[in-house]
Amino acid sequence: NAGVTQTPKFQVLKTGQSMTLQCAQDMNHEYMSWYRQDPGMGLRLIHYSVGAGITDQGEVPNGYNVSRSTTEDFPLRLLSAAPSQTSVYFCASSNRVTGELFFGEGSRLTVL
Amino acid sequence: AQTVTQSQPEMSVQEAETVTLSCTYDTSENNYYLFWYKQPPSRQMILVIRQEAYKQQNATENRFSVNFQKAAKSFSLKISDSQLGDTAMYFCAFMSDRDDKIIFGKGTRLHILP
Numbered sequence: 001n002a003g004v005t006q007t008p009k010f011q012v013l014k015t016g017q018s019m020t021l022q023c024a025q026d027m028n029h030e031y032m033s034w035y036r037q038d039p040g041m042g043l044r045l046i047h048y049s050v051g052a053g054i055t056d057q058g059e060v061p062n063g064y065n066v067s068r069s070t071t072e073d074f075p076l077r078l079l080s081a082a083p084s085q086t087s088v089y090f091c092a093s094s095n096r097v098t099g100e101l102f103f104g105e106g107s108r109l110t111v112l
Numbered sequence: 113a114q115t116v117t118q119s120q121p122e123m124s125v126q127e128a129e130t131v132t133l134s135c136t137y138d139t140s141e142n143n144y145y146l147f148w149y150k151q152p153p154s155r156q157m158i159l160v161i162r163q164e165a166y167k168q169q170n171a172t173e174n175r176f177s178v179n180f181q182k183a184a185k186s187f188s189l190k191i192s193d194s195q196l197g198d199t200a201m202y203f204c205a206f207m208s209d210r211d212d213k214i215i216f217g218k219g220t221r222l223h224i225l226p
Binding site for chain 2: 031033035040041042043044045048050056058059088090092094096098099100101103105106
């Protein structure tokens with residue numbers, strides 16, 4: 001079982017560049033979310049979705065866009081990368097019944 | 113807005129000892145879910161234990177148990193007979209039953225010493 005798949009695992013960007021972090025899950029989960037993890041800050045919720053066509057902002061949404069056109073995919077877009085967006089990003093999904101989150105392996109992003 | 117607070121950034125205990133990690137949260141909701149996740153050095157997030165707010169009985173999973181105090185909005189994790197493999201970051205998480213949003217505390221880094 002693939003579970004939650006994130007790509008790329010590592011990325012280096014220059015300030016102002018754009019990129020998309022891809023996330024796909026094969027568990028038919030309705031709920032998907034993106035978090036960023038920074039030292040001393042824990043995991044902070046960026047955006048989340050409770051189903052195809054529905055997205056909502058989390059705790060730190062500025063500078064990030066998401067869309068949910070299918071149940072399986074939930075890409076995270078950085079339109080103009082800034083050094084403050086240097087972080088490890090996690091995608092996660094849940095079946096909303098138990099609430100248990102299934103995480104991807106994380107993507108380490110460095111913005112120079 | 114809901115918040116989750118973990119007041120212990122870092123802890124160390126000897127192998128085989130019992131350790132308790134603290135978590136408090138703030139919400140105006142009556143129905144919600146609480147979780148503890150473990151993140152070992154591999155960075156992979158692993159669910160340790162889950163508690164439903166409407167259940168008064170504290171959840172238990174082998175050596176892991178919680179002390180859920182709903183009125184005090186407290187959700188501590190007790191690890192009994194700690195093992196070297198328990199060394200990890202531990203995150204407390206809150207899930208709203210209203211909008212399914214799941215938020216995390218800042219984490220506690222736990223070191224189990226041989």
